[in-house]
Amino acid sequence: MEVRHLDKKYDNGFHADKDISFTLPSGLLVGLIGPNGCGKTTMMRCINKMHQPTGGDILIDGESVLPKTPAEVARLVSNVPAEMTASFGLTVFETVMLGRYPYLQNMWWETEEDESMVEETLRKFGILHLQDRPLNMLSSGERQRVLIAKAYVQNPRLMLVDEPTSHLDMKYKLDVMEYLRAMVKQDMTILVAEHDISLMARYCDRCIIMKKGEIVAMGDPKKVITEELIRDVYEVEASVGTDKDGEIYVLPKRFVGEYHL
Numbered sequence: 001m002e003v004r005h006l007d008k009k010y011d012n013g014f015h016a017d018k019d020i021s022f023t024l025p026s027g028l029l030v031g032l033i034g035p036n037g038c039g040k041t042t043m044m045r046c047i048n049k050m051h052q053p054t055g056g057d058i059l060i061d062g063e064s065v066l067p068k069t070p071a072e073v074a075r076l077v078s079n080v081p082a083e084m085t086a087s088f089g090l091t092v093f094e095t096v097m098l099g100r101y102p103y104l105q106n107m108w109w110e111t112e113e114d115e116s117m118v119e120e121t122l123r124k125f126g127i128l129h130l131q132d133r134p135l136n137m138l139s140s141g142e143r144q145r146v147l148i149a150k151a152y153v154q155n156p157r158l159m160l161v162d163e164p165t166s167h168l169d170m171k172y173k174l175d176v177m178e179y180l181r182a183m184v185k186q187d188m189t190i191l192v193a194e195h196d197i198s199l200m201a202r203y204c205d206r207c208i209i210m211k212k213g214e215i216v217a218m219g220d221p222k223k224v225i226t227e228e229l230i231r232d233v234y235e236v237e238a239s240v241g242t243d244k245d246g247e248i249y250v251l252p253k254r255f256v257g258e259y260h261l
């Protein structure tokens, strides 16, 4: 994927993403990190054409997504949103089946092949036993797995995952990251926006750090994430250390900016 000079100004004039450019090879897990409101979700929504960028372009396998139809984009990019607004009483099976809809051609019903793909995916994600349960009767951790399974069955080249672990306990956080990690091995790039920097540093091949609508750093998390960077981006003094296994952890200590009440 290549993002070229991506720019997004909302109708009220707010400039959420400013001239963003980067390239990602396939087969990577990439962490998108930055403070609340720095433009991560906006960028993801431009990449999957939920929002129309004000400028720039997004290319996947060398082709711009901008002239593509929603179904064409959905065959290339899948999306795990931060919040699942309405599920309309859909079951787990029906929810994951939605991931096959971009592939239906002139038919409004799924084939046996789609059904067996969904079943296989439910099994792979350990949620087959939940298949008849309505989505709104699941725990947050179970629901997150279902939404990732739906994005996976869409068979995209790029998966966008927005804050997948925000309501999860540490076991489910690791669970989600393990699934994402396992999926990238299959030649799919995953871009995951997440506030848990230690988790990102541990699992991601690369990270992209944003501040106020711009990219301020990009690269190997073990090299990029430093106390100076955290201070600059979050205005927070933090200890960045390495544990006995060589994993980075970030311990926030105090806010060093100015409060604006």
Ligand SMILES: Nc1ncnc2c1ncn2[C@@H]1O[C@H](COP(=O)(O)OP(=O)(O)OP(=O)(O)O)[C@@H](O)[C@H]1O
Residues within 6 Å of the ligand: 010, 011, 012, 014, 016, 034, 035, 036, 037, 038, 039, 040, 041, 042, 043
């Ligand atoms: N539809 C909109 N109209 C105007 N401004 C918007 C709109 N959507 C988002 N914004 C603003 O754009 C900025 C970036 O929002 P965005 O959701 O992309 O941030 P984010 O980095 O994903 O934040 P968070 O980590 O809190 O989810 C914010 O200041 C937000 O208020």
